[in-house]
Amino acid sequence: MVLILDTDPGIDDMLALMLLLTTDVADTELRMISLTYGNCSLADTLRNVLSLFHIVQKENEWRKKANLSPFTNQRPIIHLGSSSALPTDNSRKFETTETLQDALNDTNEVNATDVHGSDGLAGIHSTNPEYDSDPEWFKLFYSDSKPTDDPNLPFKAGGNIPAWEAILDVLRSEPEDTVTIASIGPLTNLAKVAEADPVAFSKVKRVLSMGGALRTCGNVTPMAEFNVLADPLAAARVYALTSKNPEVTLPTGSPESLLKLPRPLKLTIFPLDITNQHTAKLADVHEILGAFIEAYPDCVLAKWVKVWYSNSFANYGKLVGLGADNANCELHDPVTAAYAINMFPNEWSLHREDVRVEHSGQWCMGKTVVDDRGRARSENNEHDIQKWLTVGEGNNVDIVDETPFVKTLSHILLERITKL
Template sequence: MAPKKIIIDTDPGVDDILALLLALSASSEELEVALVSLTFGNIGVEECLRNAVSMFHILHMERQWRIEKGMEPGFSALERCKPVLAVGATCPIEDQLLEHDYFHGKDGLQGVHEAEMLAHLHHSPSEAWKHMFASSGTSDDSSFAVLPPNFRPSVIPAYKEILNVLRENEPDSVTIVAVGPLANLALAANEDVETFLRAKEVVVMGGTLNVEGNITPVAEFNQYACSYSAARIYALTSPTPRSTMPPCRELQPYPDQLSRPLKLTIFPLDITTTTLLSLETFDQVTKLVLSPESPENGSPLAQWVRYFVARTFDVIKDTLEGERDRDRFLALHDPLCIWYVLTSETGEWTINENVDVRVEVDGQWTRGMSVVDKRTKIKELDETKPLKDSDRGAWLHVTTGNRVRVAVDLRDRETFGADMLRRIFLTTKSTNALA
């Protein structure tokens, strides 16, 4: 069976990096990561690029270290296909004011680059990599004197690379996993919506339906950061996108008739904030590849990840001062989306179909809010019959309203964190040691 081909659209902070590592740690029979497209979000896009290049640099070091130790190198998805790495949107659609979420630190990884320079760990690549992404009008590999060993840099904007991947592959063969603000996806759909609809599925980490927001009382960060983009992507699930799509000065309206609706599956805070990782679990797994006596001689990847994960737990501890210790966990927002792609056929997931989720774009207090019609008296209308006065407030009609798939549960949610870490850090040899 051919591997599942995916695009990952991301703003690499802490859980984004874990999601990328989970995808790249898959076997070459499971996944093929065709493209990693970068967007602003938790941090600016330049910091996102630095973090992504650093991750690929560390993965090269990790594979070499494992081979030297007589272990399987792992990350075989990288052997099958070197992902394209492309820089995308630098700001929200409609110039919406955005304050970055510095929960992840100002560099997105809790200051890991500065710490490494001070400690002379040499895990961060030199600044020479920046020229690889400078616009020169071509993305031909021959334009680069020295290519990185495990990714392909692009000088083309990320949204155009998304469309390139979709054009180059058969319809329904590429899944887009978006774990940051959706500006790159909105730009791609704006340029060529029918090519965008060739995607097999779009999987989004974003929104909150029945729990409090994490950036405002009612909004999740990704949806708040670029609410117009989210609203436009959600609208593509509707039989009539204009019925739910807000007017936007920067982007064109969609055509009245599209070839088909978008299959969109969202992972709101309702499920991601209940999928947790403890520091104890992180320590239990990574200690197998980090010697307590000389951790600097252990896994380069575990050293690197341990720095920013441990400091993220410190931030959580400070934020929850006075709360119970058992409440101090890292929510695995973004990795959960990758896990869904890997396991969607296993029967582990509970998905609610055809939920009419709409995104508020301009509200003074409600920007980025997921709005769902929870009224029980409003029935789905028959498009063949004229609307009655009593029907005027109905949202979901045969030809209107969004049809979003909402992830609500994972059967083995309690063990997901440990399963993810084992995939990322442990080879067969070290997995046997764990047992």
């Protein structure tokens, strides 16, 4: 299977990414890492991913000297995507030349630095700069850069090709229903993919999206989950593409190209209703990573993860009014990653429902809306002004409501990181 990860690293994004990297390329090829703003700025998401690959390179070198198997045999290409949400006034089209240099000047109204730290990784770039990647790696993404496949690098660099264009290139080159996209950040990049070439986008096997809060409260506002709130217009457009008649639920003013999708999008979401149940404690980090570091003092990856993962609990504790030792780190994105690589198949529970996104408003913007009125659907109801109760209308979203590792995911992730 070919997998594209669309992400905004991010503490739990980074855990999800490492889970994917520990998956054998013969089982699931992580073809691309598509970056987007979100938890932090686009520039910081790039810095975080490059730091990860710097550490991975060092880890593989240590493991080779110790006659151990490498941490990963994956070597994905990295592309920069959106540095801000879709414009809501339809006065301008999205730019196709956004680069790191543009992103450095962008500020986003919505971010999650209160949870993830000012740099997205609990401030590690300030506290432990020794873990940072080679500054020259950033130049591989400047506006005059071309794609690079240097075998001495632990990744491939997409240069100045925007992520949404690169995603389309993959979809066009691969057979239909062979590429899965896991989106664990705002859906901006995917909304751009759909707008630019709906025919190619329709070739995707499935989109997996961590996002939404259906029958629970939000985590940014009382109503909204972060990834949806960060770009509710993009989410509303992507969700609408699951409908047989997307014009019914597409936001007013959406591009006409979105009406040309040859078939409804297959979308599976992982809302807070289920991801909130998967948590980690600081004691888990100290216990598992600490023991591994003591046994293998030359390991690099475990030391690096322990720094930013441990420090993140202070932010979580402050957010919920508890100390770091008592706080829970919620593992939203790793749940999506685990599903993407088919962990514990046949032990997941899903159901399908009409889910829509409120993309405007003052108090409910970003809310994922479902209909709990319990009313019957009919073929023709002249009073059904929003088409919630009309057969064949509305969105068709698959929702994960049960996983096989509510109590054990934290340990699974840490044990994957320390697996020899």
